Amino acid sequence: xxxxxxxxxxxxxxxxxxxxxxxxxxxxxxxxxxxxxxxxxxxxxxxxxxxxxxxxxxxxxxxxxxxxxxxxxxxxxxxxxxxxxxxxxxxxxxxxxxxxxxxxxxxxxxxxxxxxxxxxxxxxxxxxxxxxxxxxxxxxxxxxxxxxxxxxxxxxxxxxxxxxxxxxxxxxxxxxxxxxxxxxxxxxxxxxxxxxxxxxxxxxxxxxxxxxxxxxxxxxxxxxxxxxxxxxxxxxxxxxxxxxxxxxxxxxxxxxxxxxxxxxxxxxxxxxxxxxxxxxxxxxxxxxxxxxx
Amino acid sequence: xxxxxxxxxxxxxxxxxxxxxxxxxxxxxxxxxxxxxxxxxxxxxxxxxxxxxxxxxxxxxxxxxxxxxxxxxxxxxxxxxxxxxxxxxxxxxxxxxxxxxxxxxxxxxxxxxxxxxxxxxxxxxxxxxxxxxxxxxxxxxxxxxxxxxxxxxxxxxxxxxxxxxxxxxxxxxxxxxxxxxxxxxxxxxxxxxxxxxxxxxxxxxxxxxxxxxxxxxxxxxxxxxxxxxxxxxxxxxxxxxxxxxxxxxxxxxxxxxxxxxxxxxxxxxxxxxxxxxxxxxxxxxxxxxxxxxxxxxxxxxxxxxxxxxxxxxxxxxxxxxxxxxxxxxxxxxxxxxxxxxxxxxxxxxxxxxxxxxxxxxxxxxxxxxxxxxxxxxxxxxxxxxxxxxxxxxxxxxxxxxx
Numbered sequence: 124x125x126x127x128x129x130x131x132x133x134x135x136x137x138x139x140x141x142x143x144x145x146x147x148x149x150x151x152x153x154x155x156x157x158x159x160x161x162x163x164x165x166x167x168x169x170x171x172x173x174x175x176x177x178x179x180x181x182x183x184x185x186x187x188x189x190x191x192x193x194x195x196x197x198x199x200x201x202x203x204x205x206x207x208x209x210x211x212x213x214x215x216x217x218x219x220x221x222x223x224x225x226x227x228x229x230x231x232x233x234x235x236x237x238x239x240x241x242x243x244x245x246x247x248x249x250x251x252x253x254x255x256x257x258x259x260x261x262x263x264x265x266x267x268x269x270x271x272x273x274x275x276x277x278x279x280x281x282x283x284x285x286x287x288x289x290x291x292x293x294x295x296x297x298x299x300x301x302x303x304x305x306x307x308x309x310x311x312x313x314x315x316x317x318x319x320x321x322x323x324x325x326x327x328x329x330x331x332x333x334x335x336x337x338x339x340x341x342x343x344x345x346x347x348x349x350x351x352x353x354x355x356x357x358x359x360x361x362x363x364x365x366x367x368x369x370x371x372x373x374x375x376x377x378x379x380x381x382x383x384x385x386x387x388x389x390x391x392x393x394x395x396x397x398x399x400x401x402x403x404x405x406x407x408x409x410x411x412x413x414x415x416x
Numbered sequence: 417x418x419x420x421x422x423x424x425x426x427x428x429x430x431x432x433x434x435x436x437x438x439x440x441x442x443x444x445x446x447x448x449x450x451x452x453x454x455x456x457x458x459x460x461x462x463x464x465x466x467x468x469x470x471x472x473x474x475x476x477x478x479x480x481x482x483x484x485x486x487x488x489x490x491x492x493x494x495x496x497x498x499x500x501x502x503x504x505x506x507x508x509x510x511x512x513x514x515x516x517x518x519x520x521x522x523x524x525x526x527x528x529x530x531x532x533x534x535x536x537x538x539x540x541x542x543x544x545x546x547x548x549x550x551x552x553x554x555x556x557x558x559x560x561x562x563x564x565x566x567x568x569x570x571x572x573x574x575x576x577x578x579x580x581x582x583x584x585x586x587x588x589x590x591x592x593x594x595x596x597x598x599x600x601x602x603x604x605x606x607x608x609x610x611x612x613x614x615x616x617x618x619x620x621x622x623x624x625x626x627x628x629x630x631x632x633x634x635x636x637x638x639x640x641x642x643x644x645x646x647x648x649x650x651x652x653x654x655x656x657x658x659x660x661x662x663x664x665x666x667x668x669x670x671x672x673x674x675x676x677x678x679x680x681x682x683x684x685x686x687x688x689x690x691x692x693x694x695x696x697x698x699x700x701x702x703x704x705x706x707x708x709x710x711x712x713x714x715x716x717x718x719x720x721x722x723x724x725x726x727x728x729x730x731x732x733x734x735x736x737x738x739x740x741x742x743x744x745x746x747x748x749x750x751x752x753x754x755x756x757x758x759x760x761x762x763x764x765x766x767x768x769x770x771x772x773x774x775x776x777x778x779x780x781x782x783x784x785x786x787x788x789x790x791x792x793x794x795x796x797x798x799x800x801x802x803x804x805x806x807x808x809x810x811x812x813x814x815x816x817x818x
Contacts, residue, residue: 147448147455148462154446155439155463162468204623212631293799299466300435306468 139168139175140317148305149176155303158244158262158284160294163307166352169287172307173243176285183236186243187229193250195257198230199267199276221271230258231276234265239280248288255298263301310353312339312407312414322357323364333373333405334360339414340404341383347392351383358382374405421460424477430470439463453482469795614639645806648714648761649682650689652724653697657769679718683710687728688750689757690739707753711760719805720757720764722788726781727770733780754787765801769793 152159177184210216265278614637621636683693692704739746766788791797
């Protein structure tokens with residue numbers, strides 16, 4: 124028992140920085156064999172987490188990206204009636220065998236895999252309000268029946284399920300009850316430095332300081348409709364590095380704003396601010412007590 | 417002490433059920449907490465709390481329940497058991513097991529408490545409390561020599577500190593009103609029905625029908641799905657509502673942007689509803705229309721949402737000619753108009769921007785709370801209000817907790 128749980132113990136990987144609470148939540152989900160529900164602002168690396176948990180534990184991964192039109196059934200299997208009809212009309216394929224028209228979805232594939240796998244259900248909140256309830260039983264019991272054939276698909280080893288949500292819709296209570304939950308906080312500057320270091324090692328410390336001061340200042344502006352997130356910061360730094368900009372040029376101006384702000388009004392608001400001669404902070408002290416403990 | 421956490425959370429209105437509690441207990445049995453208070457805190461949070469909006473409540477309760485945990489520990493059997501039960505510590509070597517047995521319970525507890533206190537500094541694995549001075553079997557995956565990195569700064573390493581930091585305050589929903597959240601709450605205000613002409617191709621049915629028809633194509637059409645909710649907003653403006661103008665106008669914007677509604681109308685009043693309602697927030701008499709007309713024009717299917725603080729002079733509610741605005745006539749008592757609204761429409765709710773704790777201290781609020789189901793103008797309150805407007809159960813009048 125002890126050896127086995129040690130074997131499936133996630134501790135992080137080289138390319139992904141995790142906070143300790145998140146590590147503990149992941150391990151909790153593994154030990155309890157419950158789905159892990161990860162929420163957080165867009166761009167805080169929810170989907171990446173699954174990728175790296177799979178890598179860290181050496182499990183193959185199957186992703187199910189949810190769209191607004193996704194149906195719970197599609198995750199299990201799809202009965203391709205149209206293909207069968209077509210084959211029947213033109214005398215192709217093995218029309219007599221329904222099984223050859225049953226195509227397993229991501230959940231079905233993970234269940235029927237010979238070994239333990241990781242299933243990522245990405246952005247579960249995109250689907251209809253009822254969607255999470257529809258997959259509840261299947262995820263709980265790790266089995267389902269193909270109605271057309273009566274075959275039962277049972278998971279041989281309980282897969283590890285990671286579910287992400289952008290908080291667009293409220294998830295049903297019954298669904299939440301069964302999950303281990305973690306909310307990814309927006310990283311604090313120190314954590315952010317480590318994250319940046321993974322993507323852009325060897326950034327000049329002073330430049331990075333200026334970059335982060337501007338970034339956190341921008342995030343602190345109450346009027347922004349869409350706050351820039353980690354992934355946007357990484358892109359921005361990439362742009363800055365490629366153009367070879369120095370920290371002095373960052374003093375009172377934010378170049379390549381397009382990589383940080385993705386909203387017309389936000390860009391206009393900042394341009395207004397600069398035109399009015401509004402000063403940007405260039406020191407952590409200017410950002411207020413939150414960053415100077 | 418553990419149960420204090422459970423009931424403490426429930427008292428704060430955090431939806432924790434036995435199922436979650438069992439999950440938490442199972443994870444403790446499996447030793448996931450590594451006999452470390454911070455890990456204990458993280459695991460309790462991951463298993464018991466299912467929304468970041470309750471993180472703050474959790475932090476408050478955790479800090480309260482486990483504050484000064486040192487003082488109470490010796491008397492606590494639960495924790496004693498937890499510490500001395502070897503089945504939770506499978507990873508111990510024989511040598512370590514012996515060492516534990518040699519220490520008496522008091523000594524063990526003393527060392528454990530020392531470790532807890534030391535946790536303001538870095539805590540790398542829980543090896544210390546058994547006094548082996550290193551190579552802990554409970555690696556917490558800190559700065560592991562194999563290059564595995566875990567973020568988080570040492571200042572956050574104490575569970576007490578993390579809890580007392582209360583960094584999740586801004587995610588609370590019971591008193592913050594963010595326009596996006598409001599819009600989300602209002603999204604529930606829908607009742608989808610299929611009405612109108614059948615002009616949408618129903619692909620699934622078409623395929624099924626075609627199959628049934630032995631392969632001859634058979635098209636099936638159906639009506640579009642539409643939101644069937646008609647919303648009537650009555651809003652108190654001016655006077656005592658002045659401080660709430662901002663949050664209420666946010667709500668209003670959210671409503672206007674919510675084009676999903678089938679129909680939406682808003683009217684305004686000051687303090688209480690009388691003979692006439694304003695068609696805009698300025699309450700000009702010439703634009704006002706008789707309340708009776710509104711009752712005639714809108715049938716009982718309209719959902720009525722009244723926003724107001726319900727706090728006024730009792731005479732404004734209970735006396736004829738109670739209207740403090742002299743330009744508006746008011747022969748009938750305000751309370752009668754409210755009762756008429758209540759009786760005419762199927763579903764009405766009252767949203768009150770005042771904190772619920774004040775409601776019982778204001779006479780008129782109490783009275784109005786008995787006529788309409790009253791909810792706080794907070795995200796939770798709006799959600800409950802929406803549920804009571806479109807939910808399955810008929811709403812019982814009376815002041816609710818939120």
